[in-house]
Amino acid sequence: MPRLRGDDGAVAVLVAVLMVALLGMGALVVDVGAWYAEGRQLQNGAQAGAVAVVQGCVSAGNCDASTAATGRAGTFADQNANDTTTTVTEVCGGNGAPALSPCSTPAQRTLYDCRGTPAAGAPYVQVRTKTRTSAGDDKMPPLLIRVLQPADPGKTITACARAAYGGPASWTSKLPLTISDCEYKAYVGAPPNPANFAPPGPYAAPYSNVAAFEHVIYFHDTTESGPGCGASHSGSDSPISGGFGWLDSSSCVATSNTTGLFPTDPGASAPSDCADAQLRAMIGKTVPVPVYNGTNGLTGNNGGYYMRGGAAFVLTGYYLGGQYKEPSIISSTLPCGQSQRCISGFFTNDVTPLGGVIGGPSLGLTVMQITG
Numbered sequence: 289m290p291r292l293r294g295d296d297g298a299v300a301v302l303v304a305v306l307m308v309a310l311l312g313m314g315a316l317v318v319d320v321g322a323w324y325a326e327g328r329q330l331q332n333g334a335q336a337g338a339v340a341v342v343q344g345c346v347s348a349g350n351c352d353a354s355t356a357a358t359g360r361a362g363t364f365a366d367q368n369a370n371d372t373t374t375t376v377t378e379v380c381g382g383n384g385a386p387a388l389s390p391c392s393t394p395a396q397r398t399l400y401d402c403r404g405t406p407a408a409g410a411p412y413v414q415v416r417t418k419t420r421t422s423a424g425d426d427k428m429p430p431l432l433i434r435v436l437q438p439a440d441p442g443k444t445i446t447a448c449a450r451a452a453y454g455g456p457a458s459w460t461s462k463l464p465l466t467i468s469d470c471e472y473k474a475y476v477g478a479p480p481n482p483a484n485f486a487p488p489g490p491y492a493a494p495y496s497n498v499a500a501f502e503h504v505i506y507f508h509d510t511t512e513s514g515p516g517c518g519a520s521h522s523g524s525d526s527p528i529s530g531g532f533g534w535l536d537s538s539s540c541v542a543t544s545n546t547t548g549l550f551p552t553d554p555g556a557s558a559p560s561d562c563a564d565a566q567l568r569a570m571i572g573k574t575v576p577v578p579v580y581n582g583t584n585g586l587t588g589n590n591g592g593y594y595m596r597g598g599a600a601f602v603l604t605g606y607y608l609g610g611q612y613k614e615p616s617i618i619s620s621t622l623p624c625g626q627s628q629r630c631i632s633g634f635f636t637n638d639v640t641p642l643g644g645v646i647g648g649p650s651l652g653l654t655v656m657q658i659t660g
Contacts, residue, residue, distance in 0.1 A: 323445055330417045330447035331400045333368035335658055337361030337415040338451035341379060343639045345413065346453065346654045347488040351387040353379045361415045375420040377446075385411040400445075404659025406452030407646040412659075413453075418446040449658065453639065456598045456655045457647035458545035461576045463567070463603065464537035464559055465631070466544070467505060468530050469581035469596050470517035472651065475503050476599075476635050485652060486636045491572050491602065495618045498634055502604055502618050506531045507556050507629035532631065533593070534559055535578075540566050544578040546648045549592040556629045558608045568614055570603050574638045576653050577601040598653035600638035606631045 340360040345351040352360040355376040365374040381388030383406065391414045406412040419426050427442030476484045486501035508531040517530025534553035535542040540562035544550055553559045558567065582594035605616030607624045608631075615622050616632045623632035637652050644655045 323443055326419060326445045327400045327447055329369050330365075330374060330419070330445055331449060333365030333374050334400075334415045334417045334447045334449035335451070336364035336368050337376060337379070337417070338413045338449045339639075339656065339658070340364045341413045341415065342451045342453045342654075342656055345386065346639045347637045349482070351381065351385065351413070353388050355379055365415070365417050371422050373420045373422055375418050375426060376415060377418055378414070378416040380414050381411065382406070382414065382450075383409055383411045383452075385413055388413065400447035402448040402450050402659070404450060406450055406659055407454065407657060410452040410454045410646045410657075412450045414448065414450045416446065416448045419444050451656050451658055452646060453654050453656045454646040455648040455650035456576070456653060457547070457645040458543070459576045459578070459598045459644040459653065459655065460541060460543045461535075461578065462541055463570055463575045463577060463601075464535045464540060464542035464553070464562065465532050466535055466550070466578045466580045466593050466595070467532045467599065467601070468508070468517055469579050470530050471505055471532070472579045472599060472635070474517065476652070480651065484635070486602065486634045488636055488638060489574055489602065493617070495604075498602075499618050501634035501636075502616065502632055503634060504623045504630050504632045506624065508533045533580075535593070537561055542578075544595050544598070545645070546595050546597060549584060549594060550578075551589065552591040552593065554588050554591070556608075557610065558612050564612050567603075567606065567608075567612065571605065571614060572602065572617055574600050574602050574636060574640075576638075576640065579651055597649040597651040600636050600640075600652040600654075601633050602636055603631060603633045605633075 337360065340363070341352055344360050354360070354362065355378065356362050357366060359376070359379070361379050362376045365376050366372050368374070378392065379388065380391035382391050402414060425442070426444050486498040491498060534555070535544070536551040536553045537559050538561060540559065542550070577599050578595045579597055579599050580593035581596040584592045586592070604618050605614050605623050607613045607622045608629050613622055624630040635652055637654070639654045639656060646655055646657060
């Protein structure tokens with residue numbers, strides 16, 4: 289019978305030790321990976337919940353502070369979980385967010401805790417989430433670690449997100465025009481009256497709930513029987529005090545802010561970089577529109593507008609000459625004709641994550657910045 293060499297037993301022990309180590313490493317990799325995946329789902333759910341609460345605060349005038357699954361935060365948090373279930377532990381606010389309790393500061397910070405700082409003075413909504421399994425437990429059961437540690441109860445993962453909001457100090461618009469402050473105040477009021485804003489979208493035929501809010505706004509050199517915001521200069525390419533005027537744009541996109549002077553696009557017709565199909569695609573949609581309250585008094589390519597803030601405008605129709613004409617989706621007729629140039633639509637409240645900077649007045653358009 290052959291004899292075992294002296295080190296054969298040691299090799300067997302070493303292999304056993306390595307197998308245990310590899311099993312432990314595999315368990316750690318699998319379970320930690322699952323924890324990170326759970327954390328990302330919870331974080332996405334917290335962000336979606338915070339955005340939904342902000343939309344309720346601004347558009348519906350209702351800051352839903354419910355942590356129940358049927359609340360705004362709970363509904364959207366659940367939709368972002370693979371198993372469609374998440375626990376919302378806190379819905380709170382800061383910097384004057386209405387109808388929301390002040391946010392607490394946890395003693396222990398986690399990987400997915402709120403760390404970002406909202407814009408100075410901007411109100412914000414904060415939502416915290418944590419693990420909830422389909423069985424109702426708040427701990428993720430370990431997948432492989434329990435093989436090595438049978439008594440391991442699992443791990444509770446938490447996350448947090450903040451959504452700051454306010455009037456934009458800058459914004460981007462795919463409808464490169466600006467509406468005068470005179471026209472805006474005539475239809476919305478000064479200060480803005482909530483009753484003059486159409487209910488927020490989405491909008492669908494027959495549009496009966498917003499028909500009373502539709503207005504026809506004329507190009508600045510057109511005489512109108514509206515709110516008395518007539519032209520202060522003659523000539524079709526001059527910046528004036530009433531109606532609307534075109535902004536200099538690129539690919540039919542204009543970027544504006546409340547601190548700079550923005551050049552005009554001379555002429556009464558739509559800018560040459562705007563195809564009729566691009567304008568038609570915006571019918572029935574809420575678009576950010578800057579409201580101007582001053583000009584540099586010059587004409588042509590030297591003219592420019594000073595912006596007061598951003599409004600949320602739903603474009604319903606237009607008559608801009610030539611091929612640029614689209615009947616109102618509400619009245620089914622062109623809003624004007626012949627030598628006139630006009631748009632039709634209504635003002636509403638809209639919250640949009642434009643990536644703009646918070647800091648301007650609220651004229652119906654609200655931007656959000658997600659932190660944490």
